[in-house]
Amino acid sequence: MRIHMFLLVILMAAVPSQAEEWRCVTEAPPSPYAKTPGCPLEGPCDDPVNRDAAIPQPGDPVKTVRVRFVVFAEDDGSNPAATAQEVSDELALMNAEFAPHNIQFVATTAFVNDSTFRTDVPGADVDLMKQTYAVNPQTQVHVWVTDYPAGLGGLAVVPWDPVALTALGGMQVDDDRFGTGQKLILHEMGHTLGLWHLHHGTFEVPLCSPCFELADGSNGDVSGDFCSDTPPSPAGCPPSPPGTGPCTGVAYPPAQPENYMIPYGPDPVCWDQGLFTVQQGGRMNCWIEDKLTTWLDGAGDVNSDGSVDIADSVFLLQYLFVGGAAPSPLCQGGVNGDSDVDIADAVYLMAYLFTGGPGPILACP
Numbered sequence: 001m002r003i004h005m006f007l008l009v010i011l012m013a014a015v016p017s018q019a020e021e022w023r024c025v026t027e028a029p030p031s032p033y034a035k036t037p038g039c040p041l042e043g044p045c046d047d048p049v050n051r052d053a054a055i056p057q058p059g060d061p062v063k064t065v066r067v068r069f070v071v072f073a074e075d076d077g078s079n080p081a082a083t084a085q086e087v088s089d090e091l092a093l094m095n096a097e098f099a100p101h102n103i104q105f106v107a108t109t110a111f112v113n114d115s116t117f118r119t120d121v122p123g124a125d126v127d128l129m130k131q132t133y134a135v136n137p138q139t140q141v142h143v144w145v146t147d148y149p150a151g152l153g154g155l156a157v158v159p160w161d162p163v164a165l166t167a168l169g170g171m172q173v174d175d176d177r178f179g180t181g182q183k184l185i186l187h188e189m190g191h192t193l194g195l196w197h198l199h200h201g202t203f204e205v206p207l208c209s210p211c212f213e214l215a216d217g218s219n220g221d222v223s224g225d226f227c228s229d230t231p232p233s234p235a236g237c238p239p240s241p242p243g244t245g246p247c248t249g250v251a252y253p254p255a256q257p258e259n260y261m262i263p264y265g266p267d268p269v270c271w272d273q274g275l276f277t278v279q280q281g282g283r284m285n286c287w288i289e290d291k292l293t294t295w296l297d298g299a300g301d302v303n304s305d306g307s308v309d310i311a312d313s314v315f316l317l318q319y320l321f322v323g324g325a326a327p328s329p330l331c332q333g334g335v336n337g338d339s340d341v342d343i344a345d346a347v348y349l350m351a352y353l354f355t356g357g358p359g360p361i362l363a364c365p
């Protein structure tokens with residue numbers, strides 16, 4: 001499921017009332033966590049108990065996510081979509097704003113000279129762009145920076161999307177919305193780590209359906225964005241007067257315009273004093289632990305060569321059975337998350353690499 005940010009603005013303006021086409025996660029695969037009444041859940045992190053259990057506590061290890069910026073330029077290297085300084089500034093902003101939630105980022109940057117993907121890249125070409133230039137997408141989130149058609153500021157693939165860890169995952173950020181002082185990347189990274197819009201439960205689901213987040217807050221944990229510390233918001237940016245909820249007749253609570261997951265629109269004024277809430281932080285940590293552990297710096301890279309592949313499993317087997325070198329530090333070999341390093345870790349890694357098993361755990365504190 002891909003989140004079309006500014007495209008939604010246009011669609012919202014084009015329809016007089018709640019848009020029927022905005023469905024509640026129906027594109028997603030069948031979920032074993034679904035419960036009724038409520039919204040279909042995408043995984044354990046839509047359960048508020050698991051969300052809250054993942055809220056970082058003092059002393060918890062920081063989760064460091066690997067990022068690969070891919071910045072396009074023309075064939076001759078001219079007109080780059082961003083400069084190295086702009087990438088550096090965006091990375092610094094990400095680290096500052098996600099730090100309260102124990103999430104940090106390390107990044108590499110690829111400047112790609114290919115005019116095919118530099119100007120007005122249509123959606124039909126995006127998959128080809130990604131498949132051509134993605135590098136180890138299972139171990140790092142890609143940020144695709146170039147010029148996209150008018151109306152598309154950003155777009156992200158959420159963690160429960162089956163393609164999240166493939167070349168087709170990652171996020172797109174338009175070059176007009178990327179650079180020093182631009183904050184759209186925070187919003188898109190929020191999606192990438194498992195956040196919905198605050199208005200998901202009011203604008204992106206059928207009106208007054210079980211997935212509709214009610215103005216009285218009674219179903220905030222199990223509908224909409226699955227966070228009860230974010231108000232059910234009918235408002236964009238800048239927020240319009242909230243008014244009365246259509247399903248309850250109860251007045252909406254004040255909007256939370258500073259939240260990074262609320263605004264649509266060309267002006268990011270709402271993000272000047274931006275935040276992610278405590279529960280949003282819990283969701284991001286939960287989804288990272290559930291789906292995105294292979295993006296964590298160090299996870300699964302048993303032989304410390306910078307990638308996660310068959311060589312890591314072989315390295316582990318050689319250490320265990322033929323006196324090969326030990327992982328350094330040894331905990332790096334504990335990819336299945338239990339307390340020791342043994343054959344089960346090698347099997348776990350092989351299952352991840354070849355049969356779709358869960359990703360390696362970042363075992364070292």
Ligand SMILES: [Zn+2]
Nearest residue numbers: 003004005187
């Ligand atoms: Zn969005």
